[in-house]
Amino acid sequence: MTDGGLEIPDLASAVLDVVDRIPPGKVMTYGDVAEYLGRGGPRQVGTVMARWGAAVPWWRVLKADGSPPPGHEERALRKYRAERTPLRPGGTRVDLRQARWDGRPE
DNA sequence: ATAATGACGTCGG
């Protein structure tokens, strides 16, 4: 299987796989995903999301301060409201204390 | 092989 001729790096596949399992209403930071996988770093996860994120629930991966992916704030906020993701006062950032997913089954 | 790139994270002011 290829991606229109472009190969998907092993790390990218692993990242997409994890993101695809984040439950609705829950989120993970770029750093969380990297730490969960035990390889790569926040920037690598961000690079993967930028290129192949469209195929997964990309809005469930955000920055460490709870702010949505740069350039996709509006769409992400709509998703959070739709799936009841806990937001902080002001409603522009996710409340990680409640919405952060540890990776273990519900 | 070397340098540049980037949907990040942390820290200091």
Added chain:
DNA sequence: TCCGACGCCATTA
């Protein structure tokens, strides 16, 4: 709380 400087590291050029 906001912002800039610096560190990080796989992928690309």
